[in-house]
Amino acid sequence: MAPVSATELFSLDLVNEAATIRLxxxxxxxxSAGDLIALSGNLGAGKSTFARALLRAFAANSALEVPSPTFTLVQTxxxxxxxxxxxxxxxxEDPEELLELGLDELVASGAALVEWPEKAGHLLPSGALFLTFSAGHDDDGRHVVFSADEAGTAARWGARLERTIAIRSLMHAAGWGQxxxxxxIGDAAARTYERLHYDGASAIVMNAPPLYTLAAPGETPSxxxxxxxxxxxxxxxxxxTELRRRGYAAPEILAADEDRCLIVLEDLGTDTMVHDHAPIPERYEAAALLLxxxxASAPWSETLPLPGGGSYTIPAYSRRALLTEADLFLDWYVPWRAGVPVSxxxxxxxVREEYHALWHKALDDIAHAxxxxxxxxxxxxxxxxxxxxHGIDRLGLIxxxxxxxxxxxxxxxxLALDARVDMPHELERYLVDLYVTARRTVDTRFDPEPxxxxxxxxxxxxxxxILGLFIRLNLREGKPGYMAHLPRMAGYLDRALAHPVLADLNHWFHKRIGG
Structure with a gap:
C-alpha cells in the first residue's frame, strides 16, 4: 500500500481484465526515464496483469514474454x-536486500515497476506513483487508487495522468475507446504520436502540448x-481542413481536444518515400508534381476558419525568422565543429554582423520570388x-x-535536398527541372530564373x-541520432552555395568555416 503520508490523486473502477490492460x-x-510505479494489493488483485500489460505495451510487442520475477526478484x-x-x-525478507538489487540505479538509468513495494520500507526511492489494487464490484473487476508520496511528485504525476486519461477519453469520442x-514516434519538437489498433483497423493520436509560452509585452520571445x-x-x-477541401490527402480529423492540444487522426499508412535508406525516384517525382x-492552383488564403469557430492566420516567413533560424549555424554548429563548448x-x-549582412543581401535578391x-x-x-x-491522392501529407x-x-x-536521405545530385536536378516544366506547362509566364x-x-x-539544429538536438536534448545526417547536410550546403546568387555567402562560408 502507499505510505501513510501519500497524497491520493484519484481512483478508478476497472470493470474487467480488458479495462486493466487498457489502463x-x-x-x-x-x-519515461526516472519513473517508479509501485503496485500494491493482495495476491490476485491484478498487479501482475497490469505489469505484464504495461511492459508489452511499452515494448510494442503483445507477445513479449514477461515471466514473474517472484524468485529472481528483478527482471530488466x-x-x-x-x-x-x-x-x-x-x-x-529484509529491506536491506533491496540495496543489492540496485533499485536506485535502475530508476536512475531507466524506469521501474515494483510489486509489493511495502516490503522495501524506507529504502523505496522517493517520487513513486502508487497504484493500490483491490477487488471490484464484479468478480473480474478491480478498484485502483492512485497516490504519490510528495506534494511536488503528486502534482507532477497528476498532470501526466490527467493527460493520458484525457487521450483515452478522446479516443472514446472518436469511436476508438477500446x-x-x-x-x-516523437519528433524533434515536443509532439509525440501513437498508433491505435482495434478490430483490424488503425488510427493515430497526436499529443502536442503547447510548444512555448507567448512572450509578455517587454519580454524577449522564445x-x-x-x-x-x-x-x-x-x-x-x-x-x-483547407488541404482536404482542395483535394489533398491530409488526414481526416476524427476527434480533437483543442484545450489540451490532442487529436485523433486518420492513419494514412506506413509506406514511405525511401527503400533501404535510398530515395525511390518515382515517388519523389510524384511529390515534386504535387508541389x-x-x-499552380488559385491563390491560397492566408486566413483560414477553425472547425470549432474563429480563424487562424498563417504567419509570414519574416526576415527575423529566417535570420534567427540561420543563426543556429553560428550558435551550435560552428563551436561544435571547432571542438569547443557551445556558447x-x-x-x-x-562576424555575426557580417553573416547577417550577407543573408540580408541574398534575401533581398529573391525578394520578388x-x-x-x-x-x-x-x-x-x-x-x-x-x-x-491515384494522382495526388497517392501522397499522404502530415x-x-x-x-x-x-x-x-x-x-x-x-524535397530535393531531403535531410533524411542521400539525394544524388542528378536526382535533385531532375526533380527541380520536373517541377519547373510542370509549372511552365500550366503557366507559360512562370519564370525559371528567379x-x-x-x-x-x-x-x-x-x-x-538544420546543421545547427541537429547539433542542438544532440547536445541539449540528448538526441544523438540526428548526428548521422551532418555529412549529408554539409554536402547539400556546398550544392546550394554554388549558385551565383550566393557567391558572397559561399566565399564567407569557405573563409570562415572551411570546406
Whole structure:
C-alpha cells in the first residue's frame, strides 16, 4: 500500500481484465526515464496483469514474454525507448536486500515497476506513483487508487495522468475507446504520436502540448515564437481542413481536444518515400508534381476558419525568422565543429554582423520570388506513399502545422535536398527541372530564373538551420541520432552555395568555416 503520508490523486473502477490492460497501456504511454510505479494489493488483485500489460505495451510487442520475477526478484527489459525493470519484492525478507538489487540505479538509468513495494520500507526511492489494487464490484473487476508520496511528485504525476486519461477519453469520442495504444514516434519538437489498433483497423493520436509560452509585452520571445513554430494544434486543424477541401490527402480529423492540444487522426499508412535508406525516384517525382500542382492552383488564403469557430492566420516567413533560424549555424554548429563548448559568445559580434549582412543581401535578391504556402518540412518523413491510390491522392501529407507564407521554392528545396536521405545530385536536378516544366506547362509566364535563385537561397538557409539544429538536438536534448545526417547536410550546403546568387555567402562560408 502507499505510505501513510501519500497524497491520493484519484481512483478508478476497472470493470474487467480488458479495462486493466487498457489502463496499463495508458500509463505505458507516459512512462519515461526516472519513473517508479509501485503496485500494491493482495495476491490476485491484478498487479501482475497490469505489469505484464504495461511492459508489452511499452515494448510494442503483445507477445513479449514477461515471466514473474517472484524468485529472481528483478527482471530488466532493455527496450528501444528505455530500459524498464520489473521487481517483485514478495519474497524479500529484509529491506536491506533491496540495496543489492540496485533499485536506485535502475530508476536512475531507466524506469521501474515494483510489486509489493511495502516490503522495501524506507529504502523505496522517493517520487513513486502508487497504484493500490483491490477487488471490484464484479468478480473480474478491480478498484485502483492512485497516490504519490510528495506534494511536488503528486502534482507532477497528476498532470501526466490527467493527460493520458484525457487521450483515452478522446479516443472514446472518436469511436476508438477500446483500441490498444502503441507509441509510434516523437519528433524533434515536443509532439509525440501513437498508433491505435482495434478490430483490424488503425488510427493515430497526436499529443502536442503547447510548444512555448507567448512572450509578455517587454519580454524577449522564445525561438519558437520568433520563427513561427505552431504553438498549439489550431494551425494543424485549420490547414488540414483547407488541404482536404482542395483535394489533398491530409488526414481526416476524427476527434480533437483543442484545450489540451490532442487529436485523433486518420492513419494514412506506413509506406514511405525511401527503400533501404535510398530515395525511390518515382515517388519523389510524384511529390515534386504535387508541389507544382499546389503552387499552380488559385491563390491560397492566408486566413483560414477553425472547425470549432474563429480563424487562424498563417504567419509570414519574416526576415527575423529566417535570420534567427540561420543563426543556429553560428550558435551550435560552428563551436561544435571547432571542438569547443557551445556558447552564444563564441562567434564574435562583427562576424555575426557580417553573416547577417550577407543573408540580408541574398534575401533581398529573391525578394520578388513567388510566394505562398510553405509547408516547411516537405520531405520523406512527412510524406506517406499510398500505392493503391491515384494522382495526388497517392501522397499522404502530415506534419505541416508550421506552415508559413514565404518563397514557394522553399518546399521544393526541402524535397530535393531531403535531410533524411542521400539525394544524388542528378536526382535533385531532375526533380527541380520536373517541377519547373510542370509549372511552365500550366503557366507559360512562370519564370525559371528567379525560381532557381530562390531555390538556392532557401536551400542554403534551410541547410544552415538544420546543421545547427541537429547539433542542438544532440547536445541539449540528448538526441544523438540526428548526428548521422551532418555529412549529408554539409554536402547539400556546398550544392546550394554554388549558385551565383550566393557567391558572397559561399566565399564567407569557405573563409570562415572551411570546406
Amino acid at each position: 496499463a497501456e495508458d500509463l505505458a504511454a507516459l512512462l 527489459y532493455d527496450l528501444p525507448r528505455l530500459s524498464v525493470s520489473h521487481l517483485d519484492l514478495y519474497r524479500l 483500441a490498444s495504444r502503441r507509441y509510434l 525561438y519558437g515564437e520568433i520563427v513561427h513554430r505552431a504553438r498549439t494544434i489550431a494551425p494543424f486543424l485549420a490547414l488540414t 507544382a500542382d499546389m503552387h 552564444p559568445d563564441f562567434v564574435p559580434a562583427d 513567388e510566394t505562398g504556402w510553405v509547408l516547411r518540412d516537405y520531405h520523406s518523413p512527412n510524406i506517406i506513399w499510398r500505392e493503391q491510390r 506534419d505541416y502545422q508550421d506552415c508559413v507564407i514565404g518563397p514557394l521554392a522553399y518546399d521544393v528545396s526541402s 525560381f532557381h535563385a530562390a531555390y538556392a537561397v532557401t536551400a542554403a538557409q534551410r541547410v544552415a538551420k
